[in-house]
Amino acid sequence: MKSFVKVSMVAIALMSTCISAQENINIEKKYTKEIAKLVKSKKVEAAFGHIDQQEEQTMKDLVTLTEILAPPFKEEKRGKAFAQMLIAAGVDSLWTDKVGNVIGLRKGTSGESGFVGIDAHLDVVFPEGTNVSVTKVGDTLKAPGIGDDTRGLTMLISMLKAMNKSGIQTQKDLLIVGTVGEEGLGDLRGMKYLFNESGLPIDSWIAIDGGDIGRISNAGLGSKRYKVIVRGKGGHSWGHFGLANPHHALGKVISLFSSDAWTYTSGNIPKTSFNVGRIGGGTSVNSIPFESWMEVDMRALHPNNLDEIEKLFKLSVDKAISEYNSSGITDEVTYELIQIGDRPSGELSPSLPLIQKTMAATEHFGVEPKLGRGSTNINIPVSKGIPSVCIGRGGKGGGAHSLHEWYLNDETGPASIKLALLITLAEAGFNK
Missing domain, CATH: 3.30.70.360 (Alpha-Beta Plaits)
Incomplete structure (x- = not known):
């Protein structure tokens, strides 16, 4: 059984949500210029300001959602709370689909068919009965699931609020989604439904998962x-x-x-x-x-x-x-x-516009973008050749999938929300 132990260690090394990059890819100048032009917009500048001003409330939202336990297949209660936050933040319409995905629609101006989706997953790995009460030690929040991926859900709410407060309009319709079944035996059931059964014409997808700002997954393990x-x-x-x-x-x-x-x-x-x-x-x-x-x-x-x-x-x-x-x-x-x-496995070319835009937006925040591979929600669209990326939650954190998980909202916390906004605007088209 000695060799079996060795292989188990290989498997453990592969378990992280968004695996570190293998390569750095050149960014075409036109995408760097596109991002630079976006951040000079007064509306985007205002949205960034709102994200900063909302940080206290964003952290309160993080505590609220973390303390609603959501094991795979039992995400309904947290889904309802997330839905109420989307409504309060100002989605144009909202529904929960057949498998439990909570979907907010923010209409674009072009009238074209085809959505740009951005999501974080509702479920955590912990079973029923787990104590998910949040404790605070200094500026650090501790609780199972506080980072993976509850932080991602609060980023979506902050981003949506900032867009509405600053009057930002996109050309394409946006789907802002809390997905079910990302973890473990959930087997990506939320994404499988969205891309295989829902009938929604989804053109591209942005997932928020993983840790550090700068980590970009363009491939599915x-x-x-x-x-x-x-x-x-x-x-x-x-x-x-x-x-x-x-x-x-x-x-x-x-x-x-x-x-x-x-x-x-x-x-x-x-x-x-x-x-x-x-x-x-x-x-x-x-x-x-x-x-x-x-x-x-x-x-x-x-x-x-x-x-x-x-x-x-x-x-x-x-x-x-x-x-x-x-x-x-x-x-x-x-x-x-x-x-x-x-x-399913799959890999998208770094030359795809969405991936180029993601890297250019990441570089804008002074962070070196690194491409990598993970087992995340984008496995499904990537396997179908649909442009998709998974980006990190920012901040500092550790202990994912353990009872000792923690999150510290440093300067990269709000920056990660701004990054998600920039990528979304670049992909969906931005009306000045």
Whole structure:
């Protein structure tokens, strides 16, 4: 199992929401000039001023939303609070769709079809019963979910308020969205609905997630996730000794898969990872279990490698179970594979206008833009070739996905909201 531990560490390294950049890309001068022209506008200047003036209220909104726990599939209560904030901030219309996405429409002036969307996700990784009360230590706020991605939701509210107070109009319609199901087993269900089923003509997408200002994701890290359930008759550890044992069979599955997968991922291929994240089953120490299960996560930079390790996984499971059933035990075990996650890979060219504008806007704030890859809401539009970026929340923070998560609103906090506004105006078209 030594090699399996090594692979688990590889998987952990890939778990961050927006992975750090691999490359810096040149920004075309025309986009730098476009951003410079935008920030000279009196309306944009006024909007920036409103963002600064709203910071105290923005932080109050952060506390309010953080203290409404929103596990995946149970985002409704937080969604309602976020919807009320959108209404108060001045959206033209608002609705909650079939899966729970909260969508605010801000109309543009062109009358053209096709939306520019900007979102942050409503859900957090924490289960029901988690204490999400916010505590303050100096200027630092501490609570599970305070950064990922509750801070992103408050950025949308501040941005919308600033646009309305300064009289900014865009040419294209804007969708300002609190999405559901970004985390874990939510499996991007909010974005999958928006892009696969809603019928909304979405031209481009901006997601707010991740941490530092300057981190830009233009690529999606794909993943496949499965639950393996092994079943047997079960019985007494002494009285039924020799009976097929699902735990023993699952152990063989893990051993064989980790060995074969380590050989594959160690080859000369783009980075690919695997991880057994959870294991369970059994009733007592002196009982042969009737059921054993595990959850497996596989990720890859390239879609072909993701397909290959998925095939290898399925073959390993089938082979291990067959070998176990042929090992001389009494009776046999059966198994079931349940897919619990499917996030597509994809990558957009840095030369796309939206990505160029995002980098130029980032550079305006004196921050070096860095492109990277992550497992975020943009996996869905990116896989379809729809222009999309994921940008950071700014400020300082840490402990994401832990009970010790914290957020400190330094000067990059309001700057990140201004950045989101600039990118949105550049993409949607700005009426002076």
